Amino acid sequence: MHRKIILFIVMLALGVPVPLLVPATANANISGSTNASVSTNVSANAEVAPSFEWTAGKPADGKVILTMRGKSIKDLYAFEAGFTFDPGYLELVEAKASMEGFSVSPIVNQNEITFAHTKIGNVNGESGDMIIGTLTFKLKKQGNSTVRWESIKALDHNLSNQMYTIGKSVTVDAKLLPRKVFLDLEGHWAKDDIELLASKGIIEGMDEEHFVPEARITRAQFAALIARALDLKAGGTARSPFTDVAQGSWYEDAVNSAYSAGIIQGKTNISFAPAAPITREEMAVMLMRAKLHASGATSASASASASVSVSVEKLPTTIVLEFHDIGSISDWAMKDVDLAVRLGIMNGRADASFVPQGLATRAEAAVVLKRLLMVLN
Numbered sequence: 001m002h003r004k005i006i007l008f009i010v011m012l013a014l015g016v017p018v019p020l021l022v023p024a025t026a027n028a029n030i031s032g033s034t035n036a037s038v039s040t041n042v043s044a045n046a047e048v049a050p051s052f053e054w055t056a057g058k059p060a061d062g063k064v065i066l067t068m069r070g071k072s073i074k075d076l077y078a079f080e081a082g083f084t085f086d087p088g089y090l091e092l093v094e095a096k097a098s099m100e101g102f103s104v105s106p107i108v109n110q111n112e113i114t115f116a117h118t119k120i121g122n123v124n125g126e127s128g129d130m131i132i133g134t135l136t137f138k139l140k141k142q143g144n145s146t147v148r149w150e151s152i153k154a155l156d157h158n159l160s161n162q163m164y165t166i167g168k169s170v171t172v173d174a175k176l177l178p179r180k181v182f183l184d185l186e187g188h189w190a191k192d193d194i195e196l197l198a199s200k201g202i203i204e205g206m207d208e209e210h211f212v213p214e215a216r217i218t219r220a221q222f223a224a225l226i227a228r229a230l231d232l233k234a235g236g237t238a239r240s241p242f243t244d245v246a247q248g249s250w251y252e253d254a255v256n257s258a259y260s261a262g263i264i265q266g267k268t269n270i271s272f273a274p275a276a277p278i279t280r281e282e283m284a285v286m287l288m289r290a291k292l293h294a295s296g297a298t299s300a301s302a303s304a305s306a307s308v309s310v311s312v313e314k315l316p317t318t319i320v321l322e323f324h325d326i327g328s329i330s331d332w333a334m335k336d337v338d339l340a341v342r343l344g345i346m347n348g349r350a351d352a353s354f355v356p357q358g359l360a361t362r363a364e365a366a367v368v369l370k371r372l373l374m375v376l377n
Contacts, residue, residue, distance in 0.1 A: 048072040052132075054149040056170040062139050063093065064172050066147055068132040075156035077125035078118035079132065082150040084111050088234070089145035089201070090172065094136040099126050118155075125157050139174040141201020141228070146171050182211040190363040193370040202228050203366055213363035220245075220274035222283060222365055223264055224254035226290050229369055232257040240264075242272035249274075263289040281333035281356035283365070284346055287372055288336040291343075294376050323354040330356065345371040 053069040068081065076099070085092070087110065095106040097117035104116040117133065119125065137147070148169040155161045180198035182205050185191040194211055197203045203225060205211045226232075232254075240259035245252055251274055258264045263286055266272045278286075321329075321338050329337050333356065340346040341354075345368055348354045 054168050054170055059174055064137050066135045070132050071129045074127050075125035076154055077157040078155040080116040080153045083113040085147045086145040089141055090137040091140055093138050097133040098131045142174050144171055144173050183209045188213055190367050194366045197366050215362050216277040216359050217362050217365045218275050219278045220251035222278050223258045224251055225369055227254040227257050230294055241270055242266050243270050245272055261293045277359040280358050280360050283360050284340040285333050285336040288339050323348050325353045328356050343375055
């Protein structure tokens, strides 16, 4: 359906009856070097074949600009370009064409981007060597990711169109993101840990300027944090059996991947309760299962306290918790709470209490996740 967008706009601009237009198409074979420079071989009658380049600038201020260039372009009146990217690392914030006219708002569908632009009126298209347009991405987390320019459909002022298959990628290297600062963290005990994880793209604020550290965190939100921190594959290898994890929900992939990794279990066999606030003992269990998975255990469903091999085997096997409310910790969570405390991942609250059924805050979630990553590293 997206392939009809430009054609429709151009026909309206020129007053061409939509039902009468039957465009001719031709495919071009693309070849190019690994630096994203590509060339096209069109018909034998073409004087000079157009070629295309796809380059990435140096990341700055948490953003990166990617540029589409064309050489020996002839009468480019409109275009529709298709791209694929990794939404876990990048977020499209702007698509801009270099020539005058009208751009359709970019369509982002999961990992696919469609960007369309057309000149307006009865005028010739652009010719020669040119910058076709740019895409600007926000860097969401540290690490390497690729953006692939898949194709471009080019139309001339007579509405003849030609499809070029580009198929070239550029690598975006986000080694260090700017330190993220939230206005409501000034003087907060968890400020440094929260801003560090936010700068790594693992956690996000409630908006650009506020983290709301004392707000409760849900089971789905904490599962998503762990999935991002461990870079779990979206969806995992097995779908969860939970009927309350809605298909298409923002947390569906995170819950499925965490379930597949053996990190989460449901409230019942078919219920996860994604919107329920997570308790501190539930958090401890998920953290220890996450450590088990990250340590390379083969049995993802095993209890984390039973076989975490790194830095744990030398710990005493008897439970030595000294919280005065130890009797309130559920039997199914006792070993994981003990292990999380001894590893320094979780602490008690005030007056020597662990508060196992207490609801965890967003600040607590950020701090324990940062400690987990330190233990793993």
